[in-house]
Amino acid sequence: MSDKSLNNDIITYATRLGDDAVVLGHRVSEWVSYGPFLEEDIALGNVALDLIGRARMFYTYAAELEDKGRTEDDFAFMRTEREYQNHLINELPRGNFANTIIRQLMVDVFNQHYLEQLRHSKDETLAAIAEKGIKETRYHLRRSRHWTLRLGDGTEESHQKIQQALEDVWGFTHELFEQDELELRLAEQGIAVKAADLKDQWLKDVTAILEEATLKLPQEEWAVRGGREGYHTEYLGQMLAMMQSVHRAYPGCQW
Amino acid sequence: MILENLELFEVFVRSKRGLDHKHVGSLHAEDHEQALEYARDVYTRRSEGVSLWVVKSRDICASQEDDSDCFFDPSDDKPYRHATYYPLPKEVGNM
Numbered sequence: 001m002s003d004k005s006l007n008n009d010i011i012t013y014a015t016r017l018g019d020d021a022v023v024l025g026h027r028v029s030e031w032v033s034y035g036p037f038l039e040e041d042i043a044l045g046n047v048a049l050d051l052i053g054r055a056r057m058f059y060t061y062a063a064e065l066e067d068k069g070r071t072e073d074d075f076a077f078m079r080t081e082r083e084y085q086n087h088l089i090n091e092l093p094r095g096n097f098a099n100t101i102i103r104q105l106m107v108d109v110f111n112q113h114y115l116e117q118l119r120h121s122k123d124e125t126l127a128a129i130a131e132k133g134i135k136e137t138r139y140h141l142r143r144s145r146h147w148t149l150r151l152g153d154g155t156e157e158s159h160q161k162i163q164q165a166l167e168d169v170w171g172f173t174h175e176l177f178e179q180d181e182l183e184l185r186l187a188e189q190g191i192a193v194k195a196a197d198l199k200d201q202w203l204k205d206v207t208a209i210l211e212e213a214t215l216k217l218p219q220e221e222w223a224v225r226g227g228r229e230g231y232h233t234e235y236l237g238q239m240l241a242m243m244q245s246v247h248r249a250y251p252g253c254q255w
Numbered sequence: 256m257i258l259e260n261l262e263l264f265e266v267f268v269r270s271k272r273g274l275d276h277k278h279v280g281s282l283h284a285e286d287h288e289q290a291l292e293y294a295r296d297v298y299t300r301r302s303e304g305v306s307l308w309v310v311k312s313r314d315i316c317a318s319q320e321d322d323s324d325c326f327f328d329p330s331d332d333k334p335y336r337h338a339t340y341y342p343l344p345k346e347v348g349n350m
Contacts, residue, residue, distance in 0.1 A: 037283060039282050040293075042296050042297050043292065043296040043297075046296050046300065139295075142292070143292060146289065
């Protein structure tokens, strides 16, 4: 494989990881000023900032490799829905608090194992970003685990709402472990993480937390996929329209 | 989430190893564990600390304004309780 095509593969991979982070970061940021109470509002804002910071690092790296004068902002604000290649679970609306928490739990457990592997990537920059990210993710997981226990093993209403949120998100988790040729090529070279290898441990961890929270693991067999190919739910377009509107109206604007 | 269900906690942050924990403010949380997490999120966002304590506000027994006279005033006229009250022998030099 030529250096150029390897370079292109890494650009795409870094961009995808940036997409995952910025889309989820934006969704979590939508809670700011709507949090259930002040302390939780600030905590959610912190999580959002961690994720957006992570996206900046991935995008900046992709821009460097590409070397065409684009910046992190071009990646975040000047690409269309079809160009975004995030996992669909990240773009689902924030929903109610239970939806937000259970989605976060699924992603945090995944990220914990994913970043743990990415730390050992042969690509030093990706490894360094993972090294920083894993610490943040451990804290995110601590929060989402505690909230899952609180809501699952809380009142009848909170239990019912988070169980429903779990049913609603479950079909979006499978995609996390599926990879296309490009990612498998990179995984073979020790650059990307082989996500399929993480599934057993992910399921074990998630099952243990759900059991402790008195929640039932969904049994339904449905799966939605397509994010890595640029096929999205109806929600991403609306989200991007909101997220990108200022930058597109005032290109290059800073404050 | 009803705010009335939450407890008030006082937060103490140690800014560096070797220093004391200092009171920095308060917050609402359901229990100690959650209070620690919120303390981290609310009071240490800009690298303010290396260690956190949280204490339920109602567990703190505080002196009352009314007690000030008998608690604190009597020490105002006892200068001999301060080291500076005592002249040092020349041989000791500066302490």
